[in-house]
Amino acid sequence: MYLENIRSPADLKKINPEKLPTLAQEIREKILQTVLANGGHLGSGMGVVELTIALHYLYDFGRDRLFLDTGHQCYPHKLLTGRFDQFHTLRTRHGISGFPNIDESEFDQMTSGHAGTAISMGLGACQGELLAGGDRHTVVVVGDASIVSGISFEALNAAGHTNQNLLVILNANEQSIGKTTGAFARTLSKVRMSKLYTGALEGVHRMEGMIKNIPVIGEKVDKGLHQLVEQVKHALVPETMFEELGFRYFGVYDGHDLAGLLDVLKTVKEQPGVKVLHVNTVKGKGVQGCESDPLAMHGAKPGQKLFLDNDKCVVEKVSPPPATTTKKSVAKKYDYAKCFSEVVVEEAEKSPEIVTITAGMPDGAGLVPFRDKFPDRFFNVGIAEQHAVAFGSGLTLAGRKPVFVVYATFLQRGYDQVFQEVALQRNPLIMMLSHGGLAGEDGATHHGLFDISSLRTIPGITLMAPRDGAELQEMFRFALNQRGPVAIRYPKASTAAPTRAVQRIETGRAEILREGADVALLAYGAMADVALKAAEKLEQEGVDCLVVNARFARPLDDRLLRRLMTKFRLVLPIEEGALAGGFGSGVLEWAARFESTTARVFPLGVPDRFIEHGKRDELLAELGLSPDGIKNTVLKLTSESSHLRTAP
Numbered sequence: 263m264y265l266e267n268i269r270s271p272a273d274l275k276k277i278n279p280e281k282l283p284t285l286a287q288e289i290r291e292k293i294l295q296t297v298l299a300n301g302g303h304l305g306s307g308m309g310v311v312e313l314t315i316a317l318h319y320l321y322d323f324g325r326d327r328l329f330l331d332t333g334h335q336c337y338p339h340k341l342l343t344g345r346f347d348q349f350h351t352l353r354t355r356h357g358i359s360g361f362p363n364i365d366e367s368e369f370d371q372m373t374s375g376h377a378g379t380a381i382s383m384g385l386g387a388c389q390g391e392l393l394a395g396g397d398r399h400t401v402v403v404v405g406d407a408s409i410v411s412g413i414s415f416e417a418l419n420a421a422g423h424t425n426q427n428l429l430v431i432l433n434a435n436e437q438s439i440g441k442t443t444g445a446f447a448r449t450l451s452k453v454r455m456s457k458l459y460t461g462a463l464e465g466v467h468r469m470e471g472m473i474k475n476i477p478v479i480g481e482k483v484d485k486g487l488h489q490l491v492e493q494v495k496h497a498l499v500p501e502t503m504f505e506e507l508g509f510r511y512f513g514v515y516d517g518h519d520l521a522g523l524l525d526v527l528k529t530v531k532e533q534p535g536v537k538v539l540h541v542n543t544v545k546g547k548g549v550q551g552c553e554s555d556p557l558a559m560h561g562a563k564p565g566q567k568l569f570l571d572n573d574k575c576v577v578e579k580v581s582p583p584p585a586t587t588t589k590k591s592v593a594k595k596y597d598y599a600k601c602f603s604e605v606v607v608e609e610a611e612k613s614p615e616i617v618t619i620t621a622g623m624p625d626g627a628g629l630v631p632f633r634d635k636f637p638d639r640f641f642n643v644g645i646a647e648q649h650a651v652a653f654g655s656g657l658t659l660a661g662r663k664p665v666f667v668v669y670a671t672f673l674q675r676g677y678d679q680v681f682q683e684v685a686l687q688r689n690p691l692i693m694m695l696s697h698g699g700l701a702g703e704d705g706a707t708h709h710g711l712f713d714i715s716s717l718r719t720i721p722g723i724t725l726m727a728p729r730d731g732a733e734l735q736e737m738f739r740f741a742l743n744q745r746g747p748v749a750i751r752y753p754k755a756s757t758a759a760p761t762r763a764v765q766r767i768e769t770g771r772a773e774i775l776r777e778g779a780d781v782a783l784l785a786y787g788a789m790a791d792v793a794l795k796a797a798e799k800l801e802q803e804g805v806d807c808l809v810v811n812a813r814f815a816r817p818l819d820d821r822l823l824r825r826l827m828t829k830f831r832l833v834l835p836i837e838e839g840a841l842a843g844g845f846g847s848g849v850l851e852w853a854a855r856f857e858s859t860t861a862r863v864f865p866l867g868v869p870d871r872f873i874e875h876g877k878r879d880e881l882l883a884e885l886g887l888s889p890d891g892i893k894n895t896v897l898k899l900t901s902e903s904s905h906l907r908t909a910p
Contacts, residue, residue: 265289270344271318271369282319282520286311290548292349293337300353301703302360305546307337309435309517310403313541314338316523320531321399327371327387331380331404331414333361333707335433336370343369353703355876361707375707376672377645378411380404381430385417388426399427399531406434407622411645421536422508428536430509433517435545504538513540518547598752599696601731601760603628605738606665610636613742617657619643619666621650627667627696647672651679651691658689663742670695670710670751677716684747685722691748692741698727698751698787699838700868700882705875710751711868714786714815715843717749724748724769725815727787732760733767733813740767753788753838755878770817778808781896782826782861785836786812786845789887793836796892803893805900815845823852827859832899834864838887841867864899866892 264281265288268274277285289311297304315338317328323343330336340358341349345367351357362370372383384402391398408414409432421428501511510533515526523541530539610616610632617639620627624642633640643650647668654664673680673695684691701708717723724744728734734752741748765773775790776797785793790811797807808830810822815837826833833853835846846865853859868885882888886895 263288265292265341266346268342268346271323271342274315274318274342279319279521279524282312282315286315286520287548289315289338289341292341292346294549296349296352297337299350302337302353303334304549306332306334306405308547308549309543309545310335310433311338311547312518312520312523313403313431313433313543314342316520316527317401317403318342319524320527321401323369326399326401327384328369329371329380329384329387329400329402330362330374331402331408332377333374335403335405336360336362339369340367343367353705353875355880357875359705359875360703361705373707375704376675377405377408378414381409381414381417381421384428384430385421385426388421388428389424392426397427399429401429401431403431403433406432408645412648418504418507418509422506424508424536425534426536427534429530430536430538432513432538432540433543434514434540435543508536510535510537511540512537515539515541517541517543596731596759597756598728598731598734598754599626599628601734601757602667602694602696602738602752603631604760605735607631607635609739609742610639613663614639615661615663616742617641617662617664619650619654619657619664621645621647621668621672623669626669627694629667647675648679651676651693652683654691655679655683655687655689658691663690663692665692665694667694667696669697669701669708670699670713671697671701671708673713673749674716680717680723680747681720685720688722688746690744690746692738693747693749694738695749695751697754699753699755700873700878701754702878702881703875706872709873711838711840711873713749713751714837714839714845715847718816718843718845718848722746723816726750726813727815728752728813729785729788729790729811730760730762731757732762733764733811735760736764736767737813751787753878755788757788767813770814770819772813772819772822773811774808774822775811776807776809778806780806780830780832781900782808782810782830782833783836783892783896784810784812784826784833784849786815787838789836789838792882792887792889793892795889796896799889799893800896803897805896807896812845815848818848818852820852823849824856824858827853827856827861827863830861832864832896833861834866834892834896834899836887836892837865837867838882839867840870841865842870862899864895866895 264277264285290308293304293307296302321328328339330339339362345358348358353360359366361373361375363373364370371387372380374380380402381404384400388400391400404414501513504511512526512530516522526539530537606616606618618629618632619641620629621643622645624630624633629640641653643653650666650668654666657664673693695710695713697708698710698713701710714725717725724746726737726748727750728737734750737750741750775794778797781800783793783797790809793809797809800807812819833849835849837845839845841847844867846867850863850865853861853863866887873881873885879888883891886892
C-alpha cells in the first residue's frame with residue numbers, strides 16, 4: 263500500500279515512477295469505496311487520477327498554485343495532500359468537503375463549485391506574483407465543458423501575449439453533468455476521435471534526427487514533414503485559437519498514460535509564458551458502470567452495489583425490496599424536480615410555444631423526458647448561464663414561451679442578464695430555480711440561498727415558491743399565462759405525489775393553512791409545511807398559531823399583511839434563504855411603511871454566513887428552521903412579552 267503512507271505530496275515524490283500506476287489504482291479504490299458509502303462526484307475524480315498524480319509529482323503545490331475548475335475533480339488531490347485519514351468523512355456534516363475548500367487545506371487555492379472561474383483566478387495569482395517579484399508556477403485544470411464558459415474565454419483573452427507563468431490544462435472528456443455541447447466541444451470531439459496529429463508529430467520527432475543527416479535533401483525533407491504536420495494540426499486541433507490568443511499549445515496527450523504525462527509536464531514546466539496542455543481522459547475511468555454511463559454516475563448515491571469483473575470495478579444500483587401490503591396506505595414520495603418534469607411535458611403537449619433551456623444540466627434540471635419527447639424545443643447551451651438567460655429572453659420575441667431551468671445558485675451568474683435583457687424588456691421568461699434553499703451535501707457553493715434577495719431588487723419580476731409538488735405544478739401553469747418574467751424556486755427535497763387539489767393561485771395572494779389567535783407564522787415555500795408542524799407542537803404548549811403559505815415573495819399579499827400587522831403581537835416570516843434582503847426583509851419593509859403596525863416582525867431564515875455541507879434536515883435543525891426550532895423561537899419570543907393574546 264502506497265496511498266495510506268502519503269501524508270503530503272512530499273511522500274508522493276519518494277515513490278519510484280514505475281510504481282505510480284499502482285498508486286493510481288489504490289486512489290481509485292479509495293474514492294469508489296468512499297463515494298459508494300457517502301455519495302459524491304465519482305466520474306470526474308476517477309478521470310483525473312493520473313493527471314493529479316503527475317502534477318503533484320512534478321510541482322510543489324505548497325509553493326506553486328493549483329486551481330481545479332468546478333471542483334468535482336478534487337478527490338485525488340485531497341488524498342495526495344494529507345486528507346487520507348479524513349477521507350471517510352467526505353460530504354458528511356463536519357467532515358471534509360466534496361469540493362476544494364480554502365478552510366480545509368493550504369493546498370486548496372479556491373473554494374470552487376461553479377464552473378469557468380479558475381483561469382481568471384489563476385491569472386490573477388500570476389499577475390500578483392509578477393508584481394511581487396516571485397516566480398511561482400500556476401496550473402489551472404479546466405474541463406472541455408467549463409472552458410466554453412464566457413468567463414473562461416474572457417480570461418484566456420486577457421492572459422494571451424502576457425509573460426505570466428501560467429499553464430492551463432484542458433481536460434477533455436466530452437462530459438460535464440450532461441453531454442458537452444457547442445461548436446468548440448464538437449471540435450474537441452473530432453480531435454478525440456483522431457490520433458492522426460499526435461501520431462504524425464511523434465513520427466516526425468522519431469525521424470527528424472535521421473532525415474537531417476541525409477546529404478543535400480535532408481533539411482528540405484525535414485522542413486516539409488513539419489509543414490505537413492502543421493497542416494494536419496490546424497485541421498484537427500484547436501491550436502490555432504489558442505496560439506492566436508498568445509498561448510503555446512501542447513497536445514493532444516493521453517491523460518491516463520502516467521509516464522507520458524510526466525514527460526510532457528516536465529517539458530511544459532520548463533517553457534516560459536502562458537501555455538495550454540490538452541489531454542484526453544475518460545470520465546469514470548476504471549468503473550465500468552461509470553465509463554458506460556458517465557451521466558448516471560456524475561453524482562453517485564449511497565446504496566449501490568460494487569463488485570469486480572475482469573479487474574474492473576462495476577457499479578450496479580441495488581434493487582429496493584418488494585413493497586409489502588399494509589392496512590394503511592403510504593403516499594408515494596416524489597421530489598420537486600420530478601413534479602416539474604411531469605408538468606412541463608404535460609403542458610408542452612398542449613402548447614407548442616413552450617420551449618426549455620438548460621445550462622449543461624438536463625438531468626439535474628429534470629428535462630430529460632422533455633428533451634426526449636420534444637428534441638427540437640429543447641436547448642442545452644452548455645455552462646453558459648448568462649447566455650441562457652439572454653437567449654431565453656430573445657425567444658419570447660418570437661412568440662415562444664421559454665422555460666429556463668437552473669439551480670438557484672447558478673442563476674446568480676446570469677444576474678445582469680436577468681436585469682438588462684429580461685426585466686428591463688418586460689419579457690415573459692419563466693425561470694425555474696431548482697435547489698432553492700439548502701442543497702445538502704454539496705455545501706456552500708451549491709446552496710441556493712441568495713436568489714430571493716437578489717431577484718427581489720429587480721423591478722417587474724414575480725417571485726413564487728410552492729409548499730409542495732402539487733402547488734409547484736399549479737404555479738408553473740400560472741406562470742405560463744403571465745405577461746412578465748416569473749421565477750419559481752423549489753428545494754432539492756422530496757414531496758408528496760402531486761395529487762391534491764390546489765387552491766386557485768392569484769397574483770400576490772397568500773393561502774391561510776391554519777387559523778390561530780396568538781402568533782402568525784408566515785412561511786414561504788417548503789417552510790409552510792414545517793410551520794404547520796411547528797404550530798401543532800406549539801398548540802401543546804398553549805400557543806395558538808395562524809399559519810400562512812405566502813406563495814409570493816413579490817408581490818406580497820397587501821390585504822393579508824394589513825390583517826396580520828394589526829391583529830397579532832408577533833409575526834414570524836419564515837424562509838429557507840438568506841435573511842439579508844430576503845422574504846422576511848420584504849415583510850419588514852412593508853411593515854415599516856404601514857402606520858397601523860402593532861406587531862413585532864421577527865424573520866427566521868439563514869443567518870449572514872456561508873453554510874457548509876450536511877444533510878438538509880441536519881442543516882435546517884441547526885439553523886432553527888425545523889419544527890422544533892421554530893417552536894423554541896416562538897416560545898422564547900412570547901415569554902419575553904406579558905401579552906400573548908391579540909392586540910386590543
